[in-house]
Amino acid sequence: MREVFQTELLEVQDRLVEIAELVVIAIEKATKSFADSDVSIADEVIEEDAKIDELAVSLDELAITILARQAPVARDLRIVVSALRISASLERMGDMAEHIAQLSRYRFPEKVIPKGLTKTFTRMGELDVEIARKLVKLLRTQDLKIAAKIRDEDDAIDKLHLRVFDKVLGEKWKGDTTGTVDATLASRYHERFADHAVSIAKKVQYLATGDWLPTD
Amino acid sequence: MREVFQTELLEVQDRLVEIAELVVIAIEKATKSFADSDVSIADEVIEEDAKIDELAVSLDELAITILARQAPVARDLRIVVSALRISASLERMGDMAEHIAQLSRYRFPEKVIPKGLTKTFTRMGELDVEIARKLVKLLRTQDLKIAAKIRDEDDAIDKLHLRVFDKVLGEKWKGDTTGTVDATLASRYHERFADHAVSIAKKVQYLATGDWLPTD
Numbered sequence: 001m002r003e004v005f006q007t008e009l010l011e012v013q014d015r016l017v018e019i020a021e022l023v024v025i026a027i028e029k030a031t032k033s034f035a036d037s038d039v040s041i042a043d044e045v046i047e048e049d050a051k052i053d054e055l056a057v058s059l060d061e062l063a064i065t066i067l068a069r070q071a072p073v074a075r076d077l078r079i080v081v082s083a084l085r086i087s088a089s090l091e092r093m094g095d096m097a098e099h100i101a102q103l104s105r106y107r108f109p110e111k112v113i114p115k116g117l118t119k120t121f122t123r124m125g126e127l128d129v130e131i132a133r134k135l136v137k138l139l140r141t142q143d144l145k146i147a148a149k150i151r152d153e154d155d156a157i158d159k160l161h162l163r164v165f166d167k168v169l170g171e172k173w174k175g176d177t178t179g180t181v182d183a184t185l186a187s188r189y190h191e192r193f194a195d196h197a198v199s200i201a202k203k204v205q206y207l208a209t210g211d212w213l214p215t216d
Numbered sequence: 217m218r219e220v221f222q223t224e225l226l227e228v229q230d231r232l233v234e235i236a237e238l239v240v241i242a243i244e245k246a247t248k249s250f251a252d253s254d255v256s257i258a259d260e261v262i263e264e265d266a267k268i269d270e271l272a273v274s275l276d277e278l279a280i281t282i283l284a285r286q287a288p289v290a291r292d293l294r295i296v297v298s299a300l301r302i303s304a305s306l307e308r309m310g311d312m313a314e315h316i317a318q319l320s321r322y323r324f325p326e327k328v329i330p331k332g333l334t335k336t337f338t339r340m341g342e343l344d345v346e347i348a349r350k351l352v353k354l355l356r357t358q359d360l361k362i363a364a365k366i367r368d369e370d371d372a373i374d375k376l377h378l379r380v381f382d383k384v385l386g387e388k389w390k391g392d393t394t395g396t397v398d399a400t401l402a403s404r405y406h407e408r409f410a411d412h413a414v415s416i417a418k419k420v421q422y423l424a425t426g427d428w429l430p431t432d
Contacts, residue, residue: 064293064294064297067283067293067297068289068290068293071287073284074284077280077283077284078280081280081283081300084297084300084301085300085304088301088304165397168393168397169393169394169397173393175393177384177385177389177391177396178385180393180396180397180400181381181384181385181396181400184396184397184400184401185400185404188401188404
């Protein structure tokens, strides 16, 4: 029984990694569609988000089955409960990538990134992609050094997020209302994407150390 | 043992209701601070959000203890797992109320609601308050008719959310950039608040019917 359980836990971990890998592809494509106003890539992100949702639901079913059949305790129980939460956060990261892709779709054939913010959004996109890649590694290895790096990159994104508002609300801002709306939403989506990654990193840390951490 | 377990499940339910009641107060105060540019009420919302976070963490601890000690199966297991998710959504609803309060704080002494959108935001706020109140009832009674009403009100909020963008992006829009940013963020926060309520309603429905529903 114990052996079956360990195999099932590994299955949970593998599935989390699988979903995280799809999130990497989603954010890579979303930031590309956002930078290049590429509608066909945006459509791919939107279409492929359904797969992420589906895998998250399926993982939740597996986790609940494990809870019912194996009645795990202590660290094993924490792994299963954390998996439920991590899958919810990954699912939201997929949604954020989808929202970013949708913004470029709405504005097509116009560029969605307002003038004066190209560099800022390029950097935010790169950081989000980097964070998603690190998340895959973190879920695979539980190496807490990676969790610390994700937090650092999230700090960098938070600074860029504030910079977007400084620019938009500054005297030199020449964007029109559409540009202001797009910049506001896009910045929020990029920032939330990273927040969810930090939230997952905290859960992995909780698993490793046993310290209780806030739900978000 | 069985009796202890049923008592613990009731405790879980009571605590969810308790958190939901604090969310009602948070959104009542947040929409008031937003409408009246009342900084002292905004500060109360921001301060009191810590209590919601704390109760959510504490409920999660209780749920995990129940899983470990009682090893519930079938419907009982679903109740405990759903409680974990519902507490996460309630915690986010508190965050949305806090974000709305923060917006009015940032703009003080200016009015945060841009001209031309007063009625729309007043209605969105009323609907969010109504949804939160219905959520308390739903968690207390598991009456699925209430779940359906929450979905209807969420549909109404989604329409208002679209109207905000129509207004802001329309030719008659006279708001400045700050007004555009505030309207964009405030509308998003109001809409997300209601989304989380719908997500909770789905979980309650899942408990009642056993149908599996997506994570969001």
